[in-house]
Amino acid sequence: VTREHTLKKTFLLVATALFLCLPATAQNTPAWEAFGGYSYARVDLTNLTHVNAHGWSASVTENLNSWFGGTLETSGYYATPTFIFDGTIYHPQSSVYTALYGPRFSYHGSKAFTPFGYVLIGAAFLRGSQLGYSASNIAFAATPGGGLDVRVSNRAAIRFQGDYAYTDFRSFETMFDPSTGITHLVLTGPRMRQNNFRVSAGIVLRFGQK
Numbered sequence: 001v002t003r004e005h006t007l008k009k010t011f012l013l014v015a016t017a018l019f020l021c022l023p024a025t026a027q028n029t030p031a032w033e034a035f036g037g038y039s040y041a042r043v044d045l046t047n048l049t050h051v052n053a054h055g056w057s058a059s060v061t062e063n064l065n066s067w068f069g070g071t072l073e074t075s076g077y078y079a080t081p082t083f084i085f086d087g088t089i090y091h092p093q094s095s096v097y098t099a100l101y102g103p104r105f106s107y108h109g110s111k112a113f114t115p116f117g118y119v120l121i122g123a124a125f126l127r128g129s130q131l132g133y134s135a136s137n138i139a140f141a142a143t144p145g146g147g148l149d150v151r152v153s154n155r156a157a158i159r160f161q162g163d164y165a166y167t168d169f170r171s172f173e174t175m176f177d178p179s180t181g182i183t184h185l186v187l188t189g190p191r192m193r194q195n196n197f198r199v200s201a202g203i204v205l206r207f208g209q210k
Contacts, residue, residue, distance in 0.1 A: 015133055028108040029208035037202010039208040041077045043096055044167075044194035051164040053077035053096065057200040061104055063210055071104045071118055075198075086174050090185060092128035098141050098165075099123055114157070117146035123168045126187070133177075133184035139169040139191070149204055157204040 039057035044050055055077035063069040077096045082089065100122035107115050124141035127134060145163020152158060171189030178183075 023183050028111060028114075029063055029066045029210040031063060031208030031210050032206070033063070034205045034207070035059045035061075035202055037159065037200055039075055039077070039198055039200040041075075041096070041165065041198040042196050043077060043079065043094075051079045051081040051094065053094075055105060057202070059196075066108050067106055067144070069104045069106065071102060071120060073100045073120055074098065075200075086183075088102060088174075090130060092130040092185065094126070094128045096127075097125045098143075100141060100143060112151050114149040114151070115146070116149070116161075117144075118163075119144045122165075124169070125165075126169050128185065128187075131182055131184060133182070135172070135185055135187040137170045137185040137187040140168045142166045143198070145198075147200075155206050157206070158201070159204045160199075160201050162197065162199040165198050166193075167194045167196070168192065169194060 003081050036058045037056070039055050041053045041055065042050060043053045057075040058075035059071050061069050061071040075098045079094050080091055080118065081100060082091055084090075093192060100120035102118060102120035102122075104116055104118040119141045119142070121140075124139050125136065125137040126139070129135075143163045143165045145161060147159055147161025149157040149159050168191045170187045171192050172187060173189045174183050175186045175188075177184065
């Protein structure tokens with residue numbers, strides 16, 4: 001057996017193995033993925049305080065191939081923080097909502113696990129209310145992060161993910177209402193950078209194949 005014959009044989013074996021692996025990888029790649037579950041966020045309420053907020057996260061991902069797709073995500077977080085501003089104690093009912101979209105990079109080579117990373121950008125909406133007064137603001141938001149899907153069946157998985165969340169909401173200021181004699185909060189101050197993080201866990205449903 002010549003060396004050239006051995007190299008050709010080895011090449012054919014490797015090419016055949018790679019060819020056989022391609023369908024298996026494709027079969028592990030769903031065309032669409034829908035996620036929904038619990039989410040925790042450490043929310044920086046602009047210039048006042050940090051809040052532990054609980055809520056939900058939901059997303060839809062279209063996989064264009066075995067490693068690249070686009071993700072549309074929405075989320076909502078709720079808390080009633082306690083803080084002191086200008087010597088007055090406030091307990092506003094606060095909520096933060098996001099609407100984000102961006103690329104997602106996944107590895108579907110394993111049947112048991114699917115690691116992934118993403119960079120999502122969009123908008124965040126903050127609202128706080130107390131004593132009949134409310135303040136709200138819309139800000140730019142960006143959330144680079146990643147996670148892991150643990151396969152349950154061909155159509156379902158359990159997802160764990162976490163990300164850094166950047167926003168630039170306006171800072172809080174106080175306003176006195178002479179008609180009621182009440183001093184309340186408004187979101188009219190300068191924009192400030194908020195550095196937060198989020199973790200989520202829930203169920204992924206998979207549809208179709210790539």
